[in-house]
Amino acid sequence: MKMVVAYVKTSKLDDVKETLKEAGVGGLTVSEARGFGRQRGHPETYRGQEYPVEFVPKIRIEVLCDDDDAVGIAEKVMAAARTGRIGDGKISITPVEQVWRIRTGETGKGAL
Secondary structure (H helix, E strand, O other): OEEEEEEEOHHHHHHHHHHHHHOOOOOOEEEEEEEOOOOOOEEEEEOOEEEEEOOEEEEEEEEEEOHHHHHHHHHHHHHHHOOOOOOOEEEEEEEOOOOEOOOOOOEHHHHO
């Protein structure tokens, strides 16, 4: 099993969610995140005064999936989240050793 984790712009969440739904992804987890990459934040203007925003708001999307589906899911997220500008985000795929469904006690693929 694999965990696909994507950090995307907040404005792209609905696009990514719909794309994954259409692709048959059974579930995902979404949380708010803040961080910076190469751009090191950005300036914001409030009441005529400019302030540096060091941590840019992002959305973290996690999808637990079968090994064979991970790259396809990552590619679908990338296509849905891409704007072509700095700050589009990152995607990583990591191995998952074991999964349990708490309600039934199922493990492995059956728990997905």
